[in-house]
Amino acid sequence: MTWEYHAPLPDMRFVMERVLEAPAAWAQCQPFAELDLDTVDAVLQEAAKFAAGVLLPINAQGDAAGCVRDDAGRVRTPPGYREAYRAYVEGGWPALPCDPAWGGQGLPMLVDAAAREMLVACNHGWVMYPDLLHGAYETIKAHASEDVKARYLQDVATGRTLAAMALTEPQAGSDLGLLRTRAEPQPDGSLRIVGQKIFISGGEHDLTDNIVHLVLCRLPDSPPGTKGISLALVPKLLPDGAPNALHCDGIEHKTGIHGSATCAMRYEGATGWLVGEPHRGLAAMFLMMNSARLHVGLQGLGHQEMATQNALRYASERLQGRAAASGAAADPIAWHPAMRHTLLRLQAMTEGQRVIAYRAALAIDRAAHDPDAVVRAAESALAALMTPVVKAFCTHHGFHGASAALQVFGGYGYVREYGIEQTLRDARIAMIYEGTNEIQAIDLLQRKVLADGGVALQRWLREALAEASRCEAAGLAEAAATLRHECAAAEAATQAVARVAAQDREAPLRVADDYLMGLSHTLLAWAFAASLRAACGTPDRRWARSKSERMTYGLQWVVPQAAVHWERVRAAATLALPALRQ
Amino acid sequence: MTWEYHAPLPDMRFVMERVLEAPAAWAQCQPFAELDLDTVDAVLQEAAKFAAGVLLPINAQGDAAGCVRDDAGRVRTPPGYREAYRAYVEGGWPALPCDPAWGGQGLPMLVDAAAREMLVACNHGWVMYPDLLHGAYETIKAHASEDVKARYLQDVATGRTLAAMALTEPQAGSDLGLLRTRAEPQPDGSLRIVGQKIFISGGEHDLTDNIVHLVLCRLPDSPPGTKGISLALVPKLLPDGAPNALHCDGIEHKTGIHGSATCAMRYEGATGWLVGEPHRGLAAMFLMMNSARLHVGLQGLGHQEMATQNALRYASERLQGRAAASGAAADPIAWHPAMRHTLLRLQAMTEGQRVIAYRAALAIDRAAHDPDAVVRAAESALAALMTPVVKAFCTHHGFHGASAALQVFGGYGYVREYGIEQTLRDARIAMIYEGTNEIQAIDLLQRKVLADGGVALQRWLREALAEASRCEAAGLAEAAATLRHECAAAEAATQAVARVAAQDREAPLRVADDYLMGLSHTLLAWAFAASLRAACGTPDRRWARSKSERMTYGLQWVVPQAAVHWERVRAAATLALPALRQ
Numbered sequence A, B: 001m002t003w004e005y006h007a008p009l010p011d012m013r014f015v016m017e018r019v020l021e022a023p024a025a026w027a028q029c030q031p032f033a034e035l036d037l038d039t040v041d042a043v044l045q046e047a048a049k050f051a052a053g054v055l056l057p058i059n060a061q062g063d064a065a066g067c068v069r070d071d072a073g074r075v076r077t078p079p080g081y082r083e084a085y086r087a088y089v090e091g092g093w094p095a096l097p098c099d100p101a102w103g104g105q106g107l108p109m110l111v112d113a114a115a116r117e118m119l120v121a122c123n124h125g126w127v128m129y130p131d132l133l134h135g136a137y138e139t140i141k142a143h144a145s146e147d148v149k150a151r152y153l154q155d156v157a158t159g160r161t162l163a164a165m166a167l168t169e170p171q172a173g174s175d176l177g178l179l180r181t182r183a184e185p186q187p188d189g190s191l192r193i194v195g196q197k198i199f200i201s202g203g204e205h206d207l208t209d210n211i212v213h214l215v216l217c218r219l220p221d222s223p224p225g226t227k228g229i230s231l232a233l234v235p236k237l238l239p240d241g242a243p244n245a246l247h248c249d250g251i252e253h254k255t256g257i258h259g260s261a262t263c264a265m266r267y268e269g270a271t272g273w274l275v276g277e278p279h280r281g282l283a284a285m286f287l288m289m290n291s292a293r294l295h296v297g298l299q300g301l302g303h304q305e306m307a308t309q310n311a312l313r314y315a316s317e318r319l320q321g322r323a324a325a326s327g328a329a330a331d332p333i334a335w336h337p338a339m340r341h342t343l344l345r346l347q348a349m350t351e352g353q354r355v356i357a358y359r360a361a362l363a364i365d366r367a368a369h370d371p372d373a374v375v376r377a378a379e380s381a382l383a384a385l386m387t388p389v390v391k392a393f394c395t396h397h398g399f400h401g402a403s404a405a406l407q408v409f410g411g412y413g414y415v416r417e418y419g420i421e422q423t424l425r426d427a428r429i430a431m432i433y434e435g436t437n438e439i440q441a442i443d444l445l446q447r448k449v450l451a452d453g454g455v456a457l458q459r460w461l462r463e464a465l466a467e468a469s470r471c472e473a474a475g476l477a478e479a480a481a482t483l484r485h486e487c488a489a490a491e492a493a494t495q496a497v498a499r500v501a502a503q504d505r506e507a508p509l510r511v512a513d514d515y516l517m518g519l520s521h522t523l524l525a526w527a528f529a530a531s532l533r534a535a536c537g538t539p540d541r542r543w544a545r546s547k548s549e550r551m552t553y554g555l556q557w558v559v560p561q562a563a564v565h566w567e568r569v570r571a572a573a574t575l576a577l578p579a580l581r582q
Helices: A009-019 A022-028 A037-065 A081-090 A109-122 A124-131 A133-143 A146-158 A281-317 A337-369 A373-408 A410-414 A420-431 A437-450 A455-473 A477-503 A507-535 A541-573 B009-019 B022-028 B037-065 B081-090 B109-122 B124-131 B133-143 B146-158 B281-317 B337-369 B373-408 B410-414 B420-431 B437-450 B455-473 B477-503 B507-535 B541-573
Strands: A162-166 A182-185 A191-201 A211-217 A230-235 A246-251 A262-274 B162-166 B182-185 B191-201 B211-217 B230-235 B246-251 B262-274
Touching (some): A037 A124, A081 A124, A109 A124, A109 A337, A133 A162, A133 A230, A146 A230, A162 A191, A211 A281, A230 A281, A281 A373, A337 B437, A373 A437, A373 B420, A420 B420, B009 B037, B037 B124, B109 B124, B124 B281, B133 B146, B182 B211, B191 B211, B211 B262, B281 B337, B281 B420, B373 B410, B373 B420, B373 B437, B410 B420, B437 B455, B437 B477, B437 B507
Parallel strands (some): A162 A211, B162 B211
Antiparallel strands (some): A211 A230, A246 A262, B191 B262, B211 B230
16 A cells, blocks of 8 residues: 555635635635635645645655755755755745745745644654744734844745754753743844754755755853843854854654754754844743744644545455345454544544634634724634643544554554555654643643633633534534533533632643543534534535534534543542652 | 663562462462572563563564564574573473472562563563463373473473464464364374464574474264364474474564564464374463463563553653752653652553562462361462453553553654564554453353352452451551452452343443453552551561552552443343444
8 A cells, every 4th residue: 555645635624614604704814805715726726735745755754864964064855856856946845924015925824733733644764854834923023123033034044044943952842931942132233042842843954055044042141041032143154155053963863753853952053133122032032932843733724634544545455254235255454333433423423623723813803803802802712712722622632543544554564665654653743842742731721821811712612502502403413412511511510620720830831631531522623513513514525424524523423532631620629639759 | 761671570579479478378288388588589580681681672673574484484583592492401491390200490470470570571572482381381291192292391391392372274263163274184193284374473584493282172972062173283293203293374463562473373284293182272272381381471460560660760850840949941741740640650550560460470389289178279269250351451452551661751752762662563463362351251250259159259358357446456447448348349249240141141241341440450459458467567667668659559449440340240130232233
């Protein structure tokens, strides 16, 4: 069996058009007022072609070859990476959601999200290079001086220059407050950057001549902790074309994404410029991180789609054991109940998470462009609420879904010729970077739910309950009841943890992971119910029936897992979490 | 941080002495009547030294170097493997649980299980070679002719000759009924073997001169399917020292266990001898498989122990973020609630599964050697019931536990210098081989629970309820209540599925995976409760308190997951599991 990618374009269109009703939202937003679904389809068809035709063929060889660093610190990417990147830039892909004023195509984040899902499904290692561009673009656009913008923004928007986020240091990972890289102001207004960074994706490579590093650092008079962190733009090549004083000391040998150069960087008095206000670097960087977190969630989604469709194809071809009175010596393993569970679960999970991730992208679009300030604020809060869920839940299942799919292949899943084991290895990183999934859980519960007294969550729950009413009106009483039940469970658990938090500040931290998993299942219940309702309206009855079966499977077999997580959340007050003893 | 192994000898002794009260059982068994725990301790201390001192130092380099096959089909194992194997044979380790009459040491399977747990924790790839010896020994001892026994049994018992199990063919994996390898009887009573096998662990290597292949094959007059399969012993070297007609065509490039040669074997008229009766090869092989399945479960356990203790050590050293009013700039991440959950869960899971796996090993010992035929039959049925649980549940958590531990290391977990990513890759295979975990689930529910009308399960539930009474008598009312609740849930779900199965033959297959997970949690509840009760009696109060905290954590935070699985099992009759549509 060959490893293939068939872009889920019909499902993408179904989610945008019928589940999320995106065109109606776009019609309200000035930059997208003229956009129609056929144009979107055409763009996504091209993206699908690029993903399956250009990126997939160099995926396995990129894994085998990896990146190579020479003694001078130069990094060579795997065969075919440069050519693919050139084609990517020429196709205008980097600038998809960027402002036309800066060379962009001005398409919605939602469309960009669908394109990214396809690209990463076909080649995660390669996608690492351009994946940071949009975040860098947003950060520079919002926070850099006019001078810096004029010099770098268009190049970053169009992908002529790639970007790197330089946050982590050996002693400062999840806790950026511990970072030590120094930024010394120079008489000409520039900064002199001195320090070491590790785990810098695309810190050095051969895809573009210049690389823009966004470096977290400390000014001389900075207060300790996260309140004293500034952000500097440090290019690999200075404006006069001379090399800047930065050096790649090594690249990591990793479990997966071998095509992505993960660099240890040394800045030895490198020239840079402040982006944003002094000591406010984290705020400026957060814009980049939120965008990056959505992208990482889409990585999990892309891996699940890839794993699911290939496992299904394999299971339909592989004959082992009898499952029916077919009279054959053996039936396709896809007929066996255990495999049906695995594959239906994979399908339901993938399609449900697609609805959730795309809703988050739509929220970002509406937050930026809806004419109504109330809508903008609400959608902004919703995007903030959903981002940690998309990042953590989609990447959790990106990895665990890949493992479930690998199991379908049996022994063949564990060997290199089949692509699934690379998907498994590649997918694992997404649970870690851009803030570990545990950090996402804390962000969700502390900052996105409890900090505003539950207002953003309540607003979303009302949206979900409105969907339940629509389901009921469509004759889907069971789906409506399940969704209502899950919304009530989420609300009750949220109230319980809010009450406990008032007396016991550690309590939310003890249940944050379960809270995120619980709320992810509420969102899944909403996505399944909304998809089920929307499927009733599609003209292709065969497709609609199949979609309905998968979504019903999700509501019946997947969603009940929520109960265990909510039970643990409610137990926050009473159950002990002892300290560890070695 | 270095990757280390500190053998959990105190916990092993605790489980044997105080939880399972193994010495009392041994006293009833003639071969172990003289055995005392201090002797066992001494043996296990030596095994721990061998594991940490000989196998661990060659683990990472074996992963990096892998096996190499030359054009002549010879396979070279990684550096240090030969020397380690020589030391292993000289130390008498292969023969630990074998009959002294055949050169063995006559120790219980339980002691062998503890030794294996340590060996595999330190080097899974290497352990693959000797891991099949015991199964081969049992199979040859029980089923081979006196001639074949005289020729090979002692060499296999002592490890002078290694063994390989040749089952899988390209078209016959989970469904061995499809296999095609032919065995043609020869005038001299031998067989001429013709066929191809794949995924043969240790089919060819340089650790021993001779290798005994146990090959599943078909005699000319065989009925189709599994009822026409015979077993042949096919040595690499013929009795006169000449090479037999078998050839290694290739070795697999795998996700992990790179040190283990996974061979594609071709038998081109190779000479072999029948083991067991014609067409009864699967029955003879099952003896080998049951032993192999327990060993595979121990692989999952070993990986969890390794992952857990290293993650805990890392979390105790790594300083990030403030968790307490310590006044430090950052506290150990082990203090943070999310990490406490991860690590306590890992500890509880590992220790709980150790109790379960060791109970299965003890059952094998008692089934073989208890003087009371009723006890022998009961323990034999218990071993059969527990084997699929040990295989599937311990390997599931071997992999998922390794992933949870990797998460503790953050970005460092994803790079090669730390051992955890190798553990993750190595651990994944154990969910697949020796019967996928889905096959184990079907075996458990269909053959071990439903086939005897629930008798074996009932007997075990009575043992668990007796433990609940002991807990109550020890003042552990909550643990007793949880254990009783879980036993009742298991019983109710079993009855529900048995009722449905009478009308709907597919129903058990639809819920087998959930049944296995549900019953695994019942066993965990028993293991946690028994350990909690046993900890009350230990003289080291600090150790006892820590153990009690972990077991209480398991009862409160881990066991409730059972509810979701039992709910799905009970829904077997009502919930649809649709067919897949592509």
